[in-house]
Structures are given as structure tokens and as C-alpha cells.
Amino acid sequence: MGIAAAVDWSANIDRKGSPRKLEENDRRTLAQFFGVDESELGAPDGADNSYVPAKAPRKSWIAIPRLALGASAGPGALAEDDAPVGHLGFSEGWLRKMGLTPNGLTALSVAGDSMDPTLSDGDEILVARAEAQYGGRLRDGIHVIRRDGTLMVKRLLFEREGQVSVISDNKAYPSDANVPLEEVEVLGRVVWKGGRI
Secondary structure, three states: OOHHHHHHHHHHHHHHOOOOOOOHHHHHHHHHHHOOOHHHHOOOOOOOOOOOOOOOOOOOEEEEEEEEEEEEOOOOEEOOOOOEEEEEEEEHHHHHHOOOOHHHEEEEEEEOOOOOOOOOOOOEEEEEEHHHOHHHOOOOEEEEEEEOOEEEEEEEEEEEOOEEEEEOOOOOOOOEEEEEHHHOEEEEEEEEEEOOO
């Protein structure tokens, strides 16, 4: 029984009420699905309860440091403290599938609304440090940058050699075209976001 079948089965219970007795095959299948002994699902005394729940394979989780500072999606925040204040856990398999190197990642929060609707105030973002991405080559996308000592999250377009366009997705904020690349320190590319719905 897969997840969909278990959901269908539980939906039937909601419509028809709890069954007085589970059929033996249903009981065994549900016990295996939920990883419990059949006796927990009402197996009668003397029933074959030889099923031993298989241990789920342990997933390997990577703790990515979460920094105290926020990447401003607004007027800009001064970046003074880069000390981690905690960690966000990500599946090692998922990171590998995404082509991300764990020791090149940092998590931080977004402050402000200049990147709405792409990023909202309070969103958590996962940033792949510039040197860990594409062999250090810069590509178009959403990046965390430092400009005039201020930490920001902006969309960057590398359209001309030695220049970059610094764009706010929220049209209420200005964007800067043809900024000399030496005026923008690209710290990393945003590769994931999470936030409230």
C-alpha cells in the first residue's frame, strides 16, 4: 500500500466510520506501511504477528549555518556580523541532486520587500557562495551582494563585459543598469527559498 492508497483508505473511514475489524491483509499492509506491529491495529490473540517493522533508512542531514544578518531586499542593511546563530537542516541527497556543495552554503533571512513577489520579507534563503558555484563564474540570477558596505539581495544580469545590472523585482524600487562590476561584491547566488504561505 502506497501513500495514496493509505489516504484513500483513511478517507473511507472518515465517510463510513471506523471499521469494527480490519481484514487480515489490510491490517498487515497498514502495519507495514506505518511501521508498527499488527497487534497495535487490533490483531486477535494467536494471529501471526511475525512482521517486524523494517527500520527506515537513516537520511543524512547537513546542518547549514544560518547567519544573524539579513540580506536586505529594501534600502539595504549594513553587514557587520557574520556569526552563525543556528542551522537549517537539508537532506544530503537533495543537496547532491541540486549540485550543491554543503561547505559552500549559508542560510540567511530576507529583510524588506524590494524583491517581491520573488522573495518576501522574512523568507529564508540558501545561498551558494560565489566561489562554490560554476567554478567561480558569475551567471544571471538572484544574488546576495555587498555594495557600498551594504548587504543586499538583488537580481543580477551580466549583459556586458565588466558591467552588471542590479535589479529589484518589485517595480516600486529602482534598478541600476550598467554598474561597473568592481562596485558590486557578489557574495553568492540564491539557490533555494522558504517562507510562510
